Amino acid sequence: MTTTTMMTEAPARPLTRDARHLIDARLDTIDRMLVGRLPRADRIAIARDVELQIHDLLQERDTENELGRDDVLEVLARLDPPEAFLPEESLEISGSLPVRLAAVGATPRSTPTHAGVAPKPTWHAKASGVLGIISLVLVFLVPIAYMLAMIAGSELLLWGGAVATIIPAFITGLLALIFGLIARPKTGWAIAGSITGGLAMLGSMVLGAYLILILLASSR
Amino acid sequence: MGAWETQMRKGVVELAVLAILARGESYGYRILEQLHRLDGLELTESTVYPALTRMAREGLLAIRTQPSPSGPPRRYYRLTPTGAKRLGQMAASWHALVGSLSDLLTQNEGATPP
Numbered sequence: 616m617t618t619t620t621m622m623t624e625a626p627a628r629p630l631t632r633d634a635r636h637l638i639d640a641r642l643d644t645i646d647r648m649l650v651g652r653l654p655r656a657d658r659i660a661i662a663r664d665v666e667l668q669i670h671d672l673l674q675e676r677d678t679e680n681e682l683g684r685d686d687v688l689e690v691l692a693r694l695d696p697p698e699a700f701l702p703e704e705s706l707e708i709s710g711s712l713p714v715r716l717a718a719v720g721a722t723p724r725s726t727p728t729h730a731g732v733a734p735k736p737t738w739h740a741k742a743s744g745v746l747g748i749i750s751l752v753l754v755f756l757v758p759i760a761y762m763l764a765m766i767a768g769s770e771l772l773l774w775g776g777a778v779a780t781i782i783p784a785f786i787t788g789l790l791a792l793i794f795g796l797i798a799r800p801k802t803g804w805a806i807a808g809s810i811t812g813g814l815a816m817l818g819s820m821v822l823g824a825y826l827i828l829i830l831l832a833s834s835r
Numbered sequence: 836m837g838a839w840e841t842q843m844r845k846g847v848v849e850l851a852v853l854a855i856l857a858r859g860e861s862y863g864y865r866i867l868e869q870l871h872r873l874d875g876l877e878l879t880e881s882t883v884y885p886a887l888t889r890m891a892r893e894g895l896l897a898i899r900t901q902p903s904p905s906g907p908p909r910r911y912y913r914l915t916p917t918g919a920k921r922l923g924q925m926a927a928s929w930h931a932l933v934g935s936l937s938d939l940l941t942q943n944e945g946a947t948p949p
Contacts, residue, residue: 649885653885653888654892657885657888657889657892660884660887660888660891660910661884661885661888663906663907663908663910664862664863664864664880664884664887664888664910665880665884666906666907667862667863667864667903667906667907667909667910668863668864668867668880669906670903670906671864694879694880695879695880695881699879699881700881700885
């Protein structure tokens with residue numbers, strides 16, 4: 616049930632374009648936090664309540680001048696960060712209600728930006744990314760070790776190099792893939808880890824099969 | 836702040852907002868200011884505004900919009916008959932719960948610890 620009435624209020628002090636952009640960016644980010652979780656009408660309603668609160672807080676400021684970027688930043692620092700609008704189960708860090716900054720002008724927990732807030736990578740995601748990169752490097756070392764062994768004419772170097780690169784590449788690739796799946800590929804680390812880990816596993820299996828074929832051929 | 840305290844506060848958002856609106860219609864920021872004056876609640880806009888929107892969608896609150904010179908139209912919320920009825924039910928549950936828990940805690944204070 617919604618009705619509209621007219622009533623006069625004191626005229627608002629104007630905002631600079633920068634200030635307006637900052638407010639819009641904050642509202643857009645809050646909207647993005649709620650996309651897929653709430654109907655569009657609810658998201659608009661929440662953003663409007665926040666926008667009005669921002670304007671009310673700006674109008675309370677003791678200044679005669681045009682309201683600028685610094686005024687808006689100080690007001691935004693007093694508000695909950697956009698992530699606080701996520702349902703609790705979506706937050707990796709749980710256990711507290713959004714904490715408002717005590718002092719005006721304190722460092723905001725979240726700097727308003729035009730970009731959405733990326734999810735924070737978990738240790739699983741970071742481990743996946745690091746292991747994935749290591750596994751891929753190990754795969755690239757296989758042909759180098761093979762060429763060095765061929766140049767040196769050393770069978771020991773050939774098989775030693777193969778064991779020292781292919782098996783660790785497969786294991787680290789597998790771990791990268793497992794950690795990436797645990798972390799769910801939502802962050803850059805988990806995505807990179809899952810892809811590089813999978814490629815490293817595939818590469819190490821192909822190279823391993825190739826070396827086994829060489830071994831079999833040479834034994835005949 | 837413990838997780839249980841967080842959950843408890845979140846659980847009473849709806850009751851607190853309905854109780855404030857039982858005094859008369861109000862808008863988001865003013866409701867928030869009134870909640871801030873209550874010791875121990877410490878509710879912020881990220882909790883209160885979604886609750887207002889949800890309760891409006893459920894028909895517990897009605898909305899009156901009014902043009903504002905300082906931003907988008909101001910949304911005034913007020914209790915609907917359904918909202919008033921829900922408030923009565925929630926208040927009764929709350930009083931029963933508080934009474935029972937207070938009795939339990941009082942008994943514990945009087946008892947000798949094992």
